[in-house]
Amino acid sequence: MNSGSSDQQQLTNAVIITGGAQRVGKALAIALAQQGFDVVISYRTMKPAVTELRELGIHCQQADFSSQTGIDDFIGWINQKCGSIRALIHNASDWLAESADVSPQQTMNQMMQIHAMVPYQLNLALAELLQTSTQGDIIHLTDYVVKTGSKKHIAYAASKSALENMTKSFAALLAPKVKVNAIAPGLIMFNEHDDERYREKAKRKSLMAIEPGPQVVIDTINYIINNPYLTGSCVDLDGGRALASKQ
Numbered sequence: 001m002n003s004g005s006s007d008q009q010q011l012t013n014a015v016i017i018t019g020g021a022q023r024v025g026k027a028l029a030i031a032l033a034q035q036g037f038d039v040v041i042s043y044r045t046m047k048p049a050v051t052e053l054r055e056l057g058i059h060c061q062q063a064d065f066s067s068q069t070g071i072d073d074f075i076g077w078i079n080q081k082c083g084s085i086r087a088l089i090h091n092a093s094d095w096l097a098e099s100a101d102v103s104p105q106q107t108m109n110q111m112m113q114i115h116a117m118v119p120y121q122l123n124l125a126l127a128e129l130l131q132t133s134t135q136g137d138i139i140h141l142t143d144y145v146v147k148t149g150s151k152k153h154i155a156y157a158a159s160k161s162a163l164e165n166m167t168k169s170f171a172a173l174l175a176p177k178v179k180v181n182a183i184a185p186g187l188i189m190f191n192e193h194d195d196e197r198y199r200e201k202a203k204r205k206s207l208m209a210i211e212p213g214p215q216v217v218i219d220t221i222n223y224i225i226n227n228p229y230l231t232g233s234c235v236d237l238d239g240g241r242a243l244a245s246k247q
């Protein structure tokens with residue numbers, strides 16, 4: 001439960017969300033804090049939401065995972081701050097499309113770094129703290145396109161596939177004290193720059209044909225962490241997208 005701990009006290013049963021200062025991660029951080037968890041988020045860029053989250057008692061730690069130093073520093077801070085971890089949620093992500101402005105090498109390196117290297121290193125480094133809590137959970141946020149590929153986001157889809165595959169490996173490695181699952185979302189929430197034409201087309205890609213918003217991810221995270229028998233699984237959270245294309 002939220003210990004109302006001061007900065008010096010160690011957190012117990014902390015919930016860690018990477019990339020939690022906006023959109024899905026921010027909504028998830030607020031919801032889990034309201035449920036009484038001690039929530040820690042990482043953020044890359046300082047923004048007003050970080051102040052807002054801190055005022056809600058959410059611990060915010062700056063971390064740019066594009067470098068090994070950034071990863072090492074965040075792991076070091078977590079080891080100092082937390083006595084045990086209830087859940088580690090890998091949410092941080094860049095939705096990078098192939099572009100003439102960025103080399104294929106840089107695109108693939110950046111995608112593999114945030115979607116595969118970071119979860120891989122954090123899972124290994126924080127496994128002991130996860131095993132110290134009553135029940136530990138690791139949750140990987142992947143993507144529907146792991147199943148289909150994406151001609152405009154090739155490196156992104158490949159890196160999310162690596163993340164989804166690691167779900168199985170870490171589930172086998174860390175059972176039974178730590179469960180490891182993935183959520184493979186379809187459309188959850190648009191970006192501000194998405195125009196009406198794009199939004200309508202994107203919604204029609206699923207049977208439910210809606211932009212559901214982050215509550216569906218919050219509900220799925222709660223389903224996973226409250227289920228003592230679920231591990232090594234991937235929850236498809238995509239409005240029936242695979243079936244819509246067959247209509």
Ligand SMILES: NC(=O)C1=CN([C@@H]2O[C@H](COP(=O)(O)OP(=O)(O)OC[C@H]3O[C@@H](n4cnc5c(N)ncnc54)[C@H](OP(=O)(O)O)[C@@H]3O)[C@@H](O)[C@H]2O)C=CC1
Pocket residue numbers: 018019020021022023024025043044045046063064065066090091092093094095114141142143144185186187188189190
């Ligand atoms: N939104 C959607 O409809 C869908 C989302 N998903 C997945 O769900 C998750 C949440 O999506 P969404 O909220 O849109 O995510 P965002 O695109 O808003 O990204 C979340 C955060 O990741 C952080 N981040 C990116 N790269 C790095 C890095 N190198 N180091 C540290 N932090 C980094 C960003 O920090 P900063 O703000 O500082 O740049 C950002 O705040 C993601 O994993 C996404 O792939 C999957 C399918 C659909």
Ligand SMILES: Nc1nc2c(c(=O)[nH]1)N=C([C@H](O)[C@@H](O)CO)CN2
Pocket residue numbers: 092093094095143185186187188189190191202
């Ligand atoms: N890191 C992100 N990943 C993804 C995003 C996003 O905004 N940030 N958005 C999508 C799309 O919504 C897609 O699912 C439907 O067009 C995919 N991944």
